[in-house]
Amino acid sequence: MDAMLMMLAAFAGYIVMYQLYGRYIGRKIFALSGQAPVPAKEMEDGVDYVPTKKEIIFGHHFTSIAGTGPIVGPAIAVIWGWVPAMIWIFVGSIMMGAVHDFGALILSMRNQGKSVSEITSKYINPRTKLFFFVVVFLDLLIITAIFGLVIAVIFNMYPASVLPVWLEVPIAMWLGFMIYRRGANALTWSIVALVLMYATVVLGTYLPIKLSAIGGLPPTGIWTVALLVYAFIASTLPVTTLLQPRDFINSHQLLVALALMVIGVFAATFSGSQLHIVAPAVQAAPEGAPPMLPFLFITIACGAISGFHSLVSSGTTAKQVESENDSLFVGYGSMLTEAVLSTLVIVAVAAGIGLGYHTGEGATLTGIDAWSTHYSSWAAAKGLGSKIAAFVYGAANMIEAAGIPHAVALAIMGVFVASFAGTTMDTATRIERYALTELFSNSPIRIFENKYVSTAVAVFLAGCLAFSSGGDGKGALSLWPLFGCINQILAALVLTTVTVYLKQRGGLSWIISGIPAIFLGAMTVWAILINQGMYMEKGNMLLSSLNLLVLCVSLWVAAEAIIKFLKTEAGTPATEAS
Template sequence: MDALLIMVVSFIGYIFMYQVYGRFIGKKIFKLAQGAEVPSVVMEDGVDYVPTKKEVIFGHHFTSIAGTGPIVGPAIAIIWGWVPAMIWVFFGSIFMGAVHDFGALIISMRNQGKSIADYTSKYVNNRTRFFFFLIVFLELWIVIAVFGLVIAVVFAMYPTSVFPVWCEVAIALYLGYAIYKQGKSIITWSIIAVVLMYVTVFIGAVLPIKMPTIAGIPPTGVWTIVLLIYAFIASTLPVTTLLQPRDFINSHQLMIVMVLLMIGVVFSAFFANLSIVAPAVQMNPAQAPPMWPFLFITIACGAISGFHSLVSSGTSAKQVRYETDSLFVGYGSMLMEGALATLVIIAVAAGIGMGYVTKSGETLMGVAAWTTHYSSWAAAAGLGSKVAAFVDGSANMLAAFGIPASIAVVIMGVFVASFAGTTLDTATRIQRYILSELFDSVKLTALTGKYVTTFLAVGTALLLAFATGPSGNGALKLWPLFGAVNQTLAGLALIIITLYLKDKGGVKWMISGIPAVFMMVMTIWALILNQGSFGTAHNTLLQVVNAIILILAVWITVEGVLRFFTVTPGGEIASEHR
């Protein structure tokens, strides 16, 4: 019953805070206006700038920011206990993450849909803008390479998910054609699309597809190449061709999975004795870094994530049709992600106790199941381990109300792979925007075309992926840096939002200023600790890159603070096109 109580109380809390705190920020802080000019209308081009219904753009935005982030973060951070994980997800998403996502979205919409890295020059200076570009490029470079690997690993672990995931692409292409070319009903045809997708799930359960080794390249390497080629094609197509319809399907898939998980929690609580088997608090788990500050670095998506500011200001700001829609898209999506992270915490803190099969084939129950999987930081930190903890725990809860375990595993495997695919698509498209803006700023206009910039985005990710061999997992060499890089970006985005609000006068800036201080303290603290641990391990590569990130983070923070004290309310930095 403890798991059920956590779910009910937190979900009520998310709904209440959206209606109260979210609407307060939209109306009183950012002063949203229904008739304000927006980039999707003013700069409409049918490719990137496309005015879109808020329900559709919500689906795109949510599936882009979520990916596997709210799964892998809580699935490893639970090692410090479910209480700190749950507190950070709940309060972080409401007071930090949602403010961060919504603020980045609305400021970008008031700056021609430019990325947060690009409009940094307006709110700080050109030097800071260039440094911001470097951090953003590094983050997206790692994301593209790693998420290609994430999907490859899911395909290898759950070959029954391969057929449904690729069928979803074909279904999405037709859905986009039916809606935008034939004028079909979005609701009706999206429901048809989702039904078809779940038909492929049942087919996939009896038709597993295993990638063979090709030319000496193992399956994960082959899949990584295929997925990066797909990312190139998907990110250069108009958003209405694949990105929007696929994300609309995924948003429905999310709703279905979340409903199934909620039903699973209820049934398991009443009929299968679902209870939390993870410790409430565990300050010193074996081999783990200290909870402070690493809890706030490990759980990013689900609480606050810098990557979200890139989605808000990279793709979503170019598609929101009315300024007032931005609250639902930006703030609402983050709270939905918090709800998903809550279900993940329940799955890995309680669901795993309903049955866990060890590598030796032994089935463990209760506390024994949890302690075996989370015996140490190293045991729980692997990519496959994180995914398995969520998929297996969720499948246990779905089985409580009659869904066969084999089908439940496919449903959850497809869910993880589909969301990772959306993040891969979006990250590649955003990297294209970032490179185009960067080349344009240094007058290299010949390199700003979408095919050139996309080739550079995918090509550099491919080089990183295969830097250590044919398995395609080269990006894992830099993965230990990702959490700190991502949360540094979140803190820097909050600094920009704070400067924007400072110019508006009064104490509005505190809405983002207090979260900005917290995030910069946590991330710089983590970067300093990382520098020491990388040095102790004699890992020169990570030590050098981490030092560069640390210097950039401190530099931009100092520049932001100095700028804060020179901003006068009503000054020139908040002059907007409307």
């Protein structure tokens, strides 16, 4: 199938389903009201609770949920074939992921911007709070540590991206100053900031920064330390100082990157390059790969549905949306925009890589030979650097077809990936601070009410995990095999909570979240059980113990939710669920 036609069909589907299914859910299921009280206004403090225009908060929300998730997942899942990958991205994002993100956002906005742990405690029962927190905490800990490594790996692979990524910080703070202190027009000045940032991309192409080992620490270790320090600072600043303006720039950067890739698809299709999908349509048993069912639904998370999104919805976003009517655009719309990105990732790794692939021996391969070399086996395709490289090189090939020099195209995509990973990293740190504060809110331990203490604990634990394997900062990779299942079981549990909430509202509206919860929960438990057998067979006690813990905690929360669901009648007050 022609890559361009597949891309256009998917894009048209996302637009149609947002207008039909998304608006139906907002209007009929959640009954959005522009007059409803929202936490951003009721609890405004100028630091975390800040009423924000929907275009700006969309930028924050999207760049936070995106990160590298919608890139690395599809970039490896395509090994099972581009057809199953695209079906899951398309159907999953519309029917599951967007419902999950939007539902978590609405529930949090209707509960003072509280986290999903607190919301679950309210709508199911207080016993679930601690168990739910275990899943949330592991998810956030791995994200904070692993995304620091992701950026470090990108810096090491694409040194041209270093300067632009770091210079984006002062540019964003300047933009925040202009908008919030000087009253400048947000759109106009954000475009100026974007132009400045792309000027630094060109500068970075000519001034690449590649570190050498310092004091025994390899480059990845040095960058990981620097990024953890950055995450601490960024996540304690008021959202208007860095988080919002940086994410507004990144949302524009996303539009530029998407536009360049789309233009590249057209340019390559109608040029001598002839962009065609070279990956197999279906490849059920790649060498060394786990079974496509259930692992397709675990490998592609952010592009279809991801539990981390609910943490962003209920962590930072719910505290900034200034009207319930904006929540559909922010929550449902962001997920479909992420699906657009994942669709382009599929195009890049299934077709773009075929335009030219440089091997370690110096040869340049094209077509099916290029794809088959990179995806020769599960072991060859699953490495962190391999996933990123497949997308960056495939996308750069398409952008080059539009007339942009390949070196600049590589820098653009490297900065794009690193910027989004940085957003996710410090947002996850901020959310972990919220989670720690909430966990101890009703206990005699008051120290976690101090944002610097709770943030320091979050960063310290992430640092311990990152450097648990040595100075390279790759310790989080020891827990990375758990992340997919933890992330997806979290999504299934959040959908379960939404289902209980909708059951209380009456009718059969709970079906829109209940069916996705059952499907995703079943697939994830299936994967957890397969992994448990594998970890035990290999004698990996760390992964085996944590995997079993996640399974037990998840089944406990699910059982409590089912009991609550069966006992709940329409019109049950939320306080009775406490």
